[in-house]
Amino acid sequence: MADLTLTNVKKVYANSVEVLRDINLDIKQGEFIVFVGPSGCGKSTLLRMISGLEDISAGTLEIDGQVVNDIPPALRGIAMVFQSYALYPHMSVYDNMAFSLQIAKENKANIDKQVRKAAEMLQLTPYLDRLPKALSGGQRQRVAIGRAIVRRPKVFLFDEPLSNLDAALRVATRMEIAALKEKMPESTMIYVTHDQVEAMTLADRIVLLSNGNIEQVGAPLELYEQPANVFVAKFIGSPAMNILPVTINKVGSQTNLAIDATTSVNLPLQLDKKEEGKKAQLGIRPEDFTMTALHKNDVLISGEIAFVEALGESTLFHVKTELHDELVIAKFPGVWDIQRGDALALAAPAEKLHLFAADGNNYSQ
Amino acid sequence: MLTSSSKKSSLTWLVHLSVFLLVLIWTIPTAGLFVSSIRDKDQLSVSGWWTALASSEQKVVYRTPVPDSQIQEADQYVLKGNLFADSNASVSAFGFSSLKPDAFVVGSTATMKKGKTLTVQANGDYVVTSPVPFTKRGQRIFYTADVPPRFTLDNYREVLGSEGLAKSFINSLTVTIPSTVIPILMAAFAAYALAWMRFPGRALLLVTVVGLLVVPLQMSLIPLLKAYNFIGESFGVGSKTYLGIWLAHTAFGLPLAIYLLRNYIAGLPGEIIESARVDGASDFDIFRKIVLPLSFPALASFSIFQFLWVWNDLLVAMVFLGNNEEQLVLTGRLRELLGSRGGNWEILTASAFITILVPLAVFFALQRFLVRGLLAGSVK
Structure with a gap:
């Protein structure tokens, strides 16, 4: 009942700064969509445009097939959870949650029923009479979520709801939001975050934004396994994917890439004849490396270890190579007795390699 | 750690001191105004508000009532009474002439013209005697009194x-x-x-x-x-x-x-x-x-x-x-x-x-x- 369609949506501020250009997006009812991207990419602005708090400069926004560009926030059937909770400090938890229904002049019994139901769902019942200042951060955020639930919106909007919480609470509240989504499978949720862990764990589909553009839309693992371009590849995954400059040697049933004068690798990828001889970028995730010996012929990269980061469950090696200035990062599970300054030879299975054109787009798509 | 805490305490002192001074500057005139406003107007006119709790010295003239109440004792006609109507002030000195209003100490007897005498006690009791009956106006008595503080809402x-x-x-x-x-x-x-x-x-x-x-x-x-x-x-x-x-x-x-x-x-x-x-x-x-x-x-x-x-x-x-x-x-x-x-x-x-x-x-x-x-x- 609550499909959401954005068509050619733009946001231009008065000083002609283009914050969002040409956003096209279809969101199905019941989907959990996460907008993710670096600071200033426009993800929050996009959410606020959906909520109606920001004007849409061009293009149309449809909720349920109805264009809502000029409809005020309250009538769009949305509810929003703000980063700073935005609770009304002078009202009790109960009044905070009942506020929207009181404004809508619903009858008292109904308001009471809705508020108590939401409080029950969020384990807030013992706190209904308290003021927000007497609650912990996690409880405040739950009140903010409760305030959204009470409105029974078609679309829930979350604007970085966890960024004010400490790490432990953030994990707990993330689980609660996931549980909430399961309890309300029919409601659409749009969630903005800059934290890729939140994005990967919560989303049905991730919308990755950068610089006012959508870079890729897809399921979390799709973005991880088949990044559309170098930006997506580097944004999703931690540590970020290594990108190496290569030259396309030969095309055919397999693509042969020259990493340096003596090393080359074959990729199970068919490319057009005209790509031959061009520069390209090879992406390898730190966790896809395998360790090998220098004299073996599957060596992809070798170099001297510049740093070792032992995390316990895994160890990160930052390797200085002759290929380019950036250090190559390799991640291996467990603890390793390899020191800074040692030589390291790395290999990787061909099917785990990503090949991007010079302009950054993935060749396999 | 130690220096920072001692620094803090000296600053706190400074703050407390300035607050105290500010309160003092504000409170004293207000208190003075209030005390003045509830003092007896005669006391207010002779001494400042800060002396309000001490008794004040007043020089007063008293005239005895018309001599209907005189009584005859032996060959003397006597007028008795008290200088103070309702207060418990005390007299320190007295006299019968405006030139010397404090010529005699309390308890002594002053001899006036025509054989008249005047005695005033510290509590204000006076005795005037005369060999001839008192006529016309009463006798003037000048005295110096220590009046205890008196507070009143009369001014209000x-x-x-x-x-x-x-x-x-x-x-x-x-x-x-x-x-x-x-x-x-x-x-x-x-x-x-x-x-x-x-x-x-x-x-x-x-x-x-x-x-x-x-x-x-x-x-x-x-x-x-x-x-x-x-x-x-x-x-x-x-x-x-x-x-x-x-x-x-x-x-x-x-x-x-x-x-x-x-x-x-x-x-x-x-x-x-x-x-x-x-x-x-x-x-x-x-x-x-x-x-x-x-x-x-x-x-x-x-x-x-x-x-x-x-x-x-x-x-x-x-x-x-x-x-x-x-x-x-x-x-x-x-x-x-x-x-x-x-x-x-x-x-x-x-x-x-x-x-x-x-x-x-x-x-x-x-x-x-x-x-x-x-x-x-x-x-x-």
Whole structure:
């Protein structure tokens, strides 16, 4: 009942700064969509445009097939959870949650029923009479979520709801939001975050934004396994994917890439004849490396270890190579007795390699 | 760690000391005024308020009552009585001549002309004897008395009753309360609109308000009065009415009120207001249910300012309100008393204390709102 369609949506501020250009997006009812991207990419602005708090400069926004560009926030059937909770400090938890229904002049019994139901769902019942200042951060955020639930919106909007919480609470509240989504499978949720862990764990589909553009839309693992371009590849995954400059040697049933004068690798990828001889970028995730010996012929990269980061469950090696200035990062599970300054030879299975054109787009798509 | 804590404590000392000095500077004159106003007027005229608890030395003339009460003892006619009607003062010296009012110590007997004698005891009992009957006027007795401190509310009774201060008090309240409430109400609406509503010309309007802050009151006084009289005439309203002074005070108070309240309201977290908007609240709902309760500290502090300014105002009241008995405000009354009863300190101090009573009450009633932060717990 609550499909959401954005068509050619733009946001231009008065000083002609283009914050969002040409956003096209279809969101199905019941989907959990996460907008993710670096600071200033426009993800929050996009959410606020959906909520109606920001004007849409061009293009149309449809909720349920109805264009809502000029409809005020309250009538769009949305509810929003703000980063700073935005609770009304002078009202009790109960009044905070009942506020929207009181404004809508619903009858008292109904308001009471809705508020108590939401409080029950969020384990807030013992706190209904308290003021927000007497609650912990996690409880405040739950009140903010409760305030959204009470409105029974078609679309829930979350604007970085966890960024004010400490790490432990953030994990707990993330689980609660996931549980909430399961309890309300029919409601659409749009969630903005800059934290890729939140994005990967919560989303049905991730919308990755950068610089006012959508870079890729897809399921979390799709973005991880088949990044559309170098930006997506580097944004999703931690540590970020290594990108190496290569030259396309030969095309055919397999693509042969020259990493340096003596090393080359074959990729199970068919490319057009005209790509031959061009520069390209090879992406390898730190966790896809395998360790090998220098004299073996599957060596992809070798170099001297510049740093070792032992995390316990895994160890990160930052390797200085002759290929380019950036250090190559390799991640291996467990603890390793390899020191800074040692030589390291790395290999990787061909099917785990990503090949991007010079302009950054993935060749396999 | 050690240095930082000792540094902190020396600073704390400094703070405590300055606060103490400030309190002292403020409290002493007020206390003096209050003590003066409840002292006996005779004592007030001879000694300062800081001696109020010590007994004061007064030189007094007493004349014995008409000699109906004289009795004959042997060959002497005797007059007996007490110098003090109702107090328990004590006499230290006495005399019978205005040239030497303290010639004799108490208990001794003074011999006067024509064989008369005078004896005065410390408690005020006197005995006058004469070989011939007393006729005509009573005998004058000069004495120096130590009068114990006496506190009384007579001064207040007098100023509130015969000096007309009670009426002025009511007049001042009649002027001040509406002149505080009206601008606050108007300014709160304007401040919300200037802070959170988008409309063309908003910035220009705000600049105008700031510009009006610096217009001197004296400059606009007469033009305003002329304009008010002209408009009043066409509606058949008199020139010197309470409505006129309410409007005048509202107009003079509004720029500062709007400016202060706008700054406060603009500082409220935007997400709270956006959240209310998403919850379906109209601008009026947001103003009434969110902004107004959260702005209470600002409203309280401005009402203190405006109340005190209007209560202490003399100039605007002189121009816009009559100088007659019916409309005279407290400040005007005080000024009149200074002229007609300038030497009567008991009148002036009592009147002054009645005048500061209300500002003090207002300040103590509202000061906690100045201190309390209402925003705790709303964001982060």
